[in-house]
Amino acid sequence: MAELPDENRATELRNAVVDQLKEGGWIASPSIEAAMRKVPRHLAVPEASLEDAYSTYNAVVTQEDAEGIHTSSVSAPQIQAMQLEQAGIEPGDHVLEIGTNGPNAAYIAELTGPAGRVTTVDVDPAPADRARRFLAMTGYTNVSVVVADGEYGFPDHAPYDAIVVTVGAWDIPPAWTDQLKEGGRLVVPLRINGLTRTYAFVKRDGQLTAASAHVCGFVAMRGDGAHNAQQFTLPGDEGVTLRFDDGVPVDPQLLIGALDTPRVETWTGVTVASNEPIGTLQMYVATMVPGYCNMYIDPDRDTGKVGPTNLNFSLVAVDGPNFAYVVVRRSDDRKSAEFGVHAFGPDGEGAAHRLADAIRTWGKDHRGGPAPCIALYPAGTADDRISGDRIIDKHHRRISISWPVAP
CATH class of the missing domain: 3.40.50.150 (Vaccinia Virus protein VP39)
Structure with a gap:
C-alpha cells in the first residue's frame, strides 16, 4: 500500500x-x-x-x-x-x-x-x-x-x-x-x-x-x-533532598543526624490492585499529614540506605527531628502492591506509625471515594469564616480542603 x-x-x-x-x-x-x-x-x-x-x-x-x-x-x-x-x-x-x-x-x-x-x-x-x-x-x-x-x-x-x-x-x-x-x-x-x-x-x-x-x-x-519550592539537603553521603512547596513547617536543621539512626520499616496492610488509581492517597497525605514535603535522591549519590520506591519522588512527613516516607512493595505476580513506611530519626518508630495510620485512614474512609472538596478564600479570611478539615495558606489565597467519606 x-x-x-x-x-x-x-x-x-x-x-x-x-x-x-x-x-x-x-x-x-x-x-x-x-x-x-x-x-x-x-x-x-x-x-x-x-x-x-x-x-x-x-x-x-x-x-x-x-x-x-x-x-x-x-x-x-x-x-x-x-x-x-x-x-x-x-x-x-x-x-x-x-x-x-x-x-x-x-x-x-x-x-x-x-x-x-x-x-x-x-x-x-x-x-x-x-x-x-x-x-x-x-x-x-x-x-x-x-x-x-x-x-x-x-x-x-x-x-x-x-x-x-x-x-x-x-x-x-x-x-x-x-x-x-x-x-x-x-x-x-x-x-x-x-x-x-x-x-x-x-x-x-x-x-x-x-x-x-x-x-x-x-x-x-x-x-x-512563579513560585519555587524551598529545598533542604540532608547532611551525609546519601544525596537526600526534601522539597517544601508550601512553606517549611518545622526547622529542617532538626533533621541533621537523622540519617545516622537505623531505618525503621512498617507495613500498613493497605493493598491496592496494580491498576487502581491512588491519586486520592497522594492528595490525602499531602493535605492532611502535618509536616508534608516530598523527597528526591540524587541517583549518582544513592547508597541504598534510604531505599525509597522512587528516587525522584516520595511522599514524606517531617516530624521534628524525624522523617518518614511512603514506600510500596509489589506482590510476586505484580498484580497488587502494599503501602508501607520507612523512617529515620530518634523517634523513627513513632514517626513511621503516625504516617502509617494516616494511610490506613485513607484506606478505610477515602479509598475509592471522591476527591477532596476544595474552596478558595482571600488571604486574610479569618479561620472561623472557613469550613474544612485543613487550611493551606498561599500568598493570595487560603485553600480549604474537606475530605468526604467514601460510600
Missing part, C-alpha cells in the same frame, strides 16, 4: 486520537469532539513528527531554558480535552486562555463560534509568536494573542465566561476571580503541597469552589506568579 500524503496521514492520526479519547471517556461533548477532529494541531509544531504531534498522552515541548527545564509546550490532546470538558464553553462565550501555543486557542475558538471571543496571553513573546502564526495560518480570526503576564489576566476583554489556565499555578491571583463572570468557570492546574491537579472552579457569590479535579502535569507558570 502506498504511503498516504502528509495531510491525509495527519487527518488519520487526528481522528485516531479523538477516537481513543472518546473510548477513554476524556471526550464526552460532541462540540469538543468536532473541534479536536478539525484543528490541524501538527501545523503548530512543524519541528515534530506527525506521530509526535498526535501522540494522545504526550506533550510536544517547544522551548527549554539553559538548564533544560521546559518553559513552553503544546499540551497532550488528552490534557487539552480534559480541560475543555471542565471549562464547559458554550457558543458566544468570552474566554481567556493563560499560556499559549496555538492549538488550544483554536479549539476554544471552535467552541465559542463566531459570536464568541477568545483572548490568549503569554508572558513570553516566543510562544505568543508561534500561536499567532498558527492561528493566522489556520484562519482563526476571532482570537487575540497578547504578550502579557497572566498573573493579571487581561482586563481589556473582561469579564469572561471561562478562564482556562494552561500553565502550572501555585496560587490563584485576585485578577482571575475579578475578571470572571458570576457562574463562570476557572480551569487551572493548581499545585497544592507539590501535587498538581487541574481544577474546575465555579464562581458563586464571588467565591471559587472546585467542581472537578484531575491529575495532570504542566509547564510551571513564569512571571510574577
Whole structure:
C-alpha cells in the first residue's frame, strides 16, 4: 500500500486520537469532539513528527531554558480535552486562555463560534509568536494573542465566561476571580503541597469552589506568579533532598543526624490492585499529614540506605527531628502492591506509625471515594469564616480542603 500524503496521514492520526479519547471517556461533548477532529494541531509544531504531534498522552515541548527545564509546550490532546470538558464553553462565550501555543486557542475558538471571543496571553513573546502564526495560518480570526503576564489576566476583554489556565499555578491571583463572570468557570492546574491537579472552579457569590479535579502535569507558570519550592539537603553521603512547596513547617536543621539512626520499616496492610488509581492517597497525605514535603535522591549519590520506591519522588512527613516516607512493595505476580513506611530519626518508630495510620485512614474512609472538596478564600479570611478539615495558606489565597467519606 502506498504511503498516504502528509495531510491525509495527519487527518488519520487526528481522528485516531479523538477516537481513543472518546473510548477513554476524556471526550464526552460532541462540540469538543468536532473541534479536536478539525484543528490541524501538527501545523503548530512543524519541528515534530506527525506521530509526535498526535501522540494522545504526550506533550510536544517547544522551548527549554539553559538548564533544560521546559518553559513552553503544546499540551497532550488528552490534557487539552480534559480541560475543555471542565471549562464547559458554550457558543458566544468570552474566554481567556493563560499560556499559549496555538492549538488550544483554536479549539476554544471552535467552541465559542463566531459570536464568541477568545483572548490568549503569554508572558513570553516566543510562544505568543508561534500561536499567532498558527492561528493566522489556520484562519482563526476571532482570537487575540497578547504578550502579557497572566498573573493579571487581561482586563481589556473582561469579564469572561471561562478562564482556562494552561500553565502550572501555585496560587490563584485576585485578577482571575475579578475578571470572571458570576457562574463562570476557572480551569487551572493548581499545585497544592507539590501535587498538581487541574481544577474546575465555579464562581458563586464571588467565591471559587472546585467542581472537578484531575491529575495532570504542566509547564510551571513564569512571571510574577512563579513560585519555587524551598529545598533542604540532608547532611551525609546519601544525596537526600526534601522539597517544601508550601512553606517549611518545622526547622529542617532538626533533621541533621537523622540519617545516622537505623531505618525503621512498617507495613500498613493497605493493598491496592496494580491498576487502581491512588491519586486520592497522594492528595490525602499531602493535605492532611502535618509536616508534608516530598523527597528526591540524587541517583549518582544513592547508597541504598534510604531505599525509597522512587528516587525522584516520595511522599514524606517531617516530624521534628524525624522523617518518614511512603514506600510500596509489589506482590510476586505484580498484580497488587502494599503501602508501607520507612523512617529515620530518634523517634523513627513513632514517626513511621503516625504516617502509617494516616494511610490506613485513607484506606478505610477515602479509598475509592471522591476527591477532596476544595474552596478558595482571600488571604486574610479569618479561620472561623472557613469550613474544612485543613487550611493551606498561599500568598493570595487560603485553600480549604474537606475530605468526604467514601460510600
